[in-house]
Amino acid sequence: MTSTSLPVRATRPVAVTVTAAEEKPTRSRRQVLLVVAGLLAVIAVPALTFPAFWLFLAAQVAAYAIATLGLNVLYGRTGQLSLAQATFMGAGAYTGYVLGSRGHAPLVQLLAVCAVSLVAGAVVAVPTLRLSGLRLALVTLAVGELFAWVLVHTTDLTGGTQGANVEPLVVGPLDASIPLFAYLLGLLPALVATALVLHLDRTQLGRRMLLVRDSELAARATGVPIIQTKIVAFLLASVFAGVAGWLYGGINGFVSPPDFNLFASVYLLVAVVIGGARSVLGAWVGAAYIVVVPQVFTALGIPNLYALVGGALLALVALLAPDGLVGLARSAAARVRRTA
Amino acid sequence: MDGLTQVLAGGITQGCLYALMLLGVLLVFQVSKVMSFAYGQVGMVAAFTAWAVNAAGVPVVLALVLGALVAVLLNAAIDVVAIRHIPSDRVGLDLVVTLGLFLLIAAVMQQLIDSNSHSFPALGADTQATVLGARISVNDAVVVGLAVVVVTGAWLVLSRTSLGTNLRACAEDADIAASTGINVRALRTGTWAVAGLLASVVAVAVASRVAVDAFYMTSVLVKVFIAGMIGGLDRFWPPLLAAVGLGVYESLAVATFGADAGVPAVFLLIIAVLAVVPKRFVLDTSEARA
Numbered sequence: 358m359t360s361t362s363l364p365v366r367a368t369r370p371v372a373v374t375v376t377a378a379e380e381k382p383t384r385s386r387r388q389v390l391l392v393v394a395g396l397l398a399v400i401a402v403p404a405l406t407f408p409a410f411w412l413f414l415a416a417q418v419a420a421y422a423i424a425t426l427g428l429n430v431l432y433g434r435t436g437q438l439s440l441a442q443a444t445f446m447g448a449g450a451y452t453g454y455v456l457g458s459r460g461h462a463p464l465v466q467l468l469a470v471c472a473v474s475l476v477a478g479a480v481v482a483v484p485t486l487r488l489s490g491l492r493l494a495l496v497t498l499a500v501g502e503l504f505a506w507v508l509v510h511t512t513d514l515t516g517g518t519q520g521a522n523v524e525p526l527v528v529g530p531l532d533a534s535i536p537l538f539a540y541l542l543g544l545l546p547a548l549v550a551t552a553l554v555l556h557l558d559r560t561q562l563g564r565r566m567l568l569v570r571d572s573e574l575a576a577r578a579t580g581v582p583i584i585q586t587k588i589v590a591f592l593l594a595s596v597f598a599g600v601a602g603w604l605y606g607g608i609n610g611f612v613s614p615p616d617f618n619l620f621a622s623v624y625l626l627v628a629v630v631i632g633g634a635r636s637v638l639g640a641w642v643g644a645a646y647i648v649v650v651p652q653v654f655t656a657l658g659i660p661n662l663y664a665l666v667g668g669a670l671l672a673l674v675a676l677l678a679p680d681g682l683v684g685l686a687r688s689a690a691a692r693v694r695r696t697a
Numbered sequence: 698m699d700g701l702t703q704v705l706a707g708g709i710t711q712g713c714l715y716a717l718m719l720l721g722v723l724l725v726f727q728v729s730k731v732m733s734f735a736y737g738q739v740g741m742v743a744a745f746t747a748w749a750v751n752a753a754g755v756p757v758v759l760a761l762v763l764g765a766l767v768a769v770l771l772n773a774a775i776d777v778v779a780i781r782h783i784p785s786d787r788v789g790l791d792l793v794v795t796l797g798l799f800l801l802i803a804a805v806m807q808q809l810i811d812s813n814s815h816s817f818p819a820l821g822a823d824t825q826a827t828v829l830g831a832r833i834s835v836n837d838a839v840v841v842g843l844a845v846v847v848v849t850g851a852w853l854v855l856s857r858t859s860l861g862t863n864l865r866a867c868a869e870d871a872d873i874a875a876s877t878g879i880n881v882r883a884l885r886t887g888t889w890a891v892a893g894l895l896a897s898v899v900a901v902a903v904a905s906r907v908a909v910d911a912f913y914m915t916s917v918l919v920k921v922f923i924a925g926m927i928g929g930l931d932r933f934w935p936p937l938l939a940a941v942g943l944g945v946y947e948s949l950a951v952a953t954f955g956a957d958a959g960v961p962a963v964f965l966l967i968i969a970v971l972a973v974v975p976k977r978f979v980l981d982t983s984e985a986r987a
Binding site: 492 | 732779782783787789790792793794795796797798799800801802803804805807808812915916919922923926930957960961963964965967968
């Protein structure tokens with residue numbers, strides 16, 4: 358019996374880089390208890406110990422964390438760069454503002470925010486992602502500029518350049534004008550978003566995203582629908598950003614165009630890269646950076662340095678520490694364990 | 698009729714500015730496979746340097762040369778310090794790093810100058826003559842003439858000289874080019890330097906027309922990128938013609954729908970174009986890294 362074999366072209370093996378955060382963990386009962394204890398601590402410690410101002414900032418961190426988690430899915434896990442994450446935050450914030458000022462209930466606002474984010478995300482992603490990642494970056498940049506133009510030219514609806522006062526978010530007994538409730542209103546959706554992103558690691562979709570990020574060739578070879586995977590990632594990021602913007606508006610009580618312009622999108626990218634684009638914890642670290650660091654610079658009397666430091670950090674961390682602060686901490690911890 | 702001629706003249710001038718800027722983007726992209734979001738800021742630094750030096754009493758021409766020199770050195774430094782160190786397998790990292798540089802350069806200039814808008818010397822923008830029914834300024838004529846000369850010169854260099862052959866070899870396969878003795882690194886840094894010079898010319902021309910702040914080149918760069926996307930970043934003439942076309946289109950939109958219509962007209966165009974353009978129109982492989 359003769360056997361025929363097709364000539365096989367030698368190719369470089371594809372290295373799918375899976376970081377510690379992306380490894381599929383097998384959770385023991387003890388680990389589950391640790392996670393629950395950690396969650397309770399995250400909820401209770403700020404609520405019980407933080408003064409009102411810091412509790413208010415913590416609420417904003419939670420809102421921003423949803424946006425950075427969305428960017429974590431899109432950029433960190435799927436490798437697609439969007440410069441419109443703040444734009445989608447703005448779409449959510451202004452949708453909430455318009456509906457809230459007309460007396461619609463929070464649930465209606467939330468559903469509308471999700472619908473608007475999905476439609477806006479689809480309008481951007483479907484024509485763009487069939488071409489290339491570079492085009493996505495450039496088109497999202499253009500969409501951000503277009504959104505800023507729309508805000509400035511619809512003064513009657515959005516308040517224009519002057520911005521608009523947003524009715525505090527009120528869900529049952531929780532009123533976002535009270536810092537403790539604002540914190541809880543921000544934290545609970547942020548925890549749900551965190552759980553969703555963590556769960557993504559265990560799903561086929563999550564693994565497809567990683568493969569698309571690391572090697573589209575390998576993804577294509579294994580039958581992964583690349584464009585669909587990218588579009589789903591983009592839509593997830595859009596909805597996360599929309600909800601984050603809605604919460605931000607409801608907690609902050611005020612929205613204005615600079616909150617959602619190109620620079621806001623770049624700062625979100627700075628946050629995700631600094632924290633660690635491939636890590637859920639990194640998304641939270643990045644959200645804390647984006648809210649707390651400007652306050653620190655303002656307190657020091659040098660608010661303009663925030664942009665300077667942000668730019669330098671983005672370039673340096675992207676070049677020298679691709680896994681961000683969380684990656685650095687994990688490497689240091691691993692080194693200590695090996696030494697011990 | 699005169700109104701249409703005026704609109705076309707303004708659009709062609711604007712389009713020539715986009716084309717000059719895009720030429721720098723194309724050179725860098727084709728040789729280094731990198732898109733730099735900091736590119737517009739490099740031009741802004743040149744314009745603000747020239748403005749500050751001129752305000753200190755240095756003659757305009759010398760101030761412009763100094764500004765251009767700063768842009769050349771800055772853009773070359775971006776390549777040497779940052780771009781060279783980006784691993785080739787880190788897809789999209791060039792965009793992230795240059796976004797950081799974009800923010801950093803703008804913030805540094807805001808610290809050195811301020812956040813306000815400034816008016817630059819008009820450089821002939823206020824000296825006008827009527828040509829074929831359209832009022833053309835000296836500044837406009839210089840921009841159009843410079844664009845024609847520079848773009849034609851670049852095409853001749855790329856297609857008729859050994860330097861052009863080396864550049865095209867680098868663009869096609871840097872490793873093979875290096876193995877034949879071509880100094881790929883020097884060529885790449887050279888293209889970044891030339892791009893810096895082009896950015897400085899455009900930034901000074903824009904600043905001579907309107908009051909500007911540290912972020913004024915951002916919208917210009919976005920439109921230049923859009924023209925590049927429409928025409929194809931791996932080609933030469935189509936994107937440059939698209940840049941001129943974009944300027945005319947923008948001018949027509951402003952003339953038809955009012956001064957505020959320019960921004961939505963341009964950005965809706967790009968979304969519409971992307972929605973209908975066939976996939977084969979762009980070469981994904983050449984955009985893989987960027």
